[in-house]
Amino acid sequence: MLDHKFKVFYHLAKNPNTTQVAQELYLSQPAISKNIRELEKELGITLFHREKGRMSLTDAGHYLLAETELLLQKEREISFELDKMRSTFNGTLYLGASTTLSQYVLPGILAGFTTQNPEIKINLTSGNTDQIEKEVLANNIHLAFIEGTPTQPDIHYIPYLRDEIVLVCAAHNPIAESISRKELLNLHFVQREKGSGTYHVIKKHLTAIGIPVHSLHNQLVLGSTEGIKQYLQYSDCFALLSIFSIREELRSNKLKIIETEGLTIERKFYAIHRQGEIDPYAQKFLDYTLKNSKDPVSL
Numbered sequence: 001m002l003d004h005k006f007k008v009f010y011h012l013a014k015n016p017n018t019t020q021v022a023q024e025l026y027l028s029q030p031a032i033s034k035n036i037r038e039l040e041k042e043l044g045i046t047l048f049h050r051e052k053g054r055m056s057l058t059d060a061g062h063y064l065l066a067e068t069e070l071l072l073q074k075e076r077e078i079s080f081e082l083d084k085m086r087s088t089f090n091g092t093l094y095l096g097a098s099t100t101l102s103q104y105v106l107p108g109i110l111a112g113f114t115t116q117n118p119e120i121k122i123n124l125t126s127g128n129t130d131q132i133e134k135e136v137l138a139n140n141i142h143l144a145f146i147e148g149t150p151t152q153p154d155i156h157y158i159p160y161l162r163d164e165i166v167l168v169c170a171a172h173n174p175i176a177e178s179i180s181r182k183e184l185l186n187l188h189f190v191q192r193e194k195g196s197g198t199y200h201v202i203k204k205h206l207t208a209i210g211i212p213v214h215s216l217h218n219q220l221v222l223g224s225t226e227g228i229k230q231y232l233q234y235s236d237c238f239a240l241l242s243i244f245s246i247r248e249e250l251r252s253n254k255l256k257i258i259e260t261e262g263l264t265i266e267r268k269f270y271a272i273h274r275q276g277e278i279d280p281y282a283q284k285f286l287d288y289t290l291k292n293s294k295d296p297v298s299l
Helices: 006-012 020-024 027-044 059-086 099-104 105-116 129-136 182-186 195-208 226-231 243-251 280-292
Strands: 048-051 056-057 091-098 120-127 143-145 155-170 186-193 217-221 236-243 255-260 265-274
Touching: 006 027, 006 059, 006 143, 020 027, 048 195, 048 236, 056 059, 059 091, 059 280, 091 099, 091 280, 099 120, 099 143, 099 195, 099 226, 099 243, 105 280, 120 226, 120 280, 129 143, 129 155, 129 265, 143 236, 143 280, 155 195, 155 226, 155 243, 155 280, 186 226, 195 236, 195 265, 226 236, 226 243, 226 255, 236 243, 243 255, 265 280
Parallel strands: 091 120, 091 143, 186 217, 186 236
Antiparallel strands: 048 056, 143 265, 155 236, 155 255, 155 265
């Protein structure tokens, strides 16, 4: 398999911070530096510029990073095939998920998968859709699950689940159970940040019915769906949230849905990976996810 020094180089090339890489690889900072010096000596070429405590790749470093990435992917494919022959899987899978999916959809799937595959270690990164797509493009994540609309040509989007975004408020709010579109303009809203997939979908649907999102009375922007739900319970504000995210609050009568005449916001969740062949461990997780999720989109 690939020499450990190349793996150290790969991680440092992706993140030129010896402290963070040392923590990630469970090595000391001197060990990281020693591996890089030895690799440069073996190859007879400088891989990093070192100026005032900062590191950046040389031309040779950029070339080696691209080739090392291919070698590491091939190593994962070989390990996966050998695991299949042994009927036991052992590896690390880097997953990503946007907020709604990481908090309200994937926990049960993750628990079931790790129960069946205890030797596969999973590292889950959570963020908004824009952040997760950037991590996928940087090859820091093998497979991710996002909300929003496909926009990146270098990402492969696989329809996963159907979702509906609904208007919600505190259960004790005296507002009628149904309102007109025009009445939306009289409400005070709490919204997700602009990088959120939920925000993009809401903006698209409201614009389509002649209501620019900036025309809403926006009282607060929060980067957390959990934060929005908590805020609603102590205020007279409203929010447009995924039906997946409010199931518990509906059951416990903390929040309620307000029907809005002529407004239906439906969307799909997507599984995504970089264009090209999917990582084999990611494919195994994706197969399990599609098989064990409720209401998967027909492929």
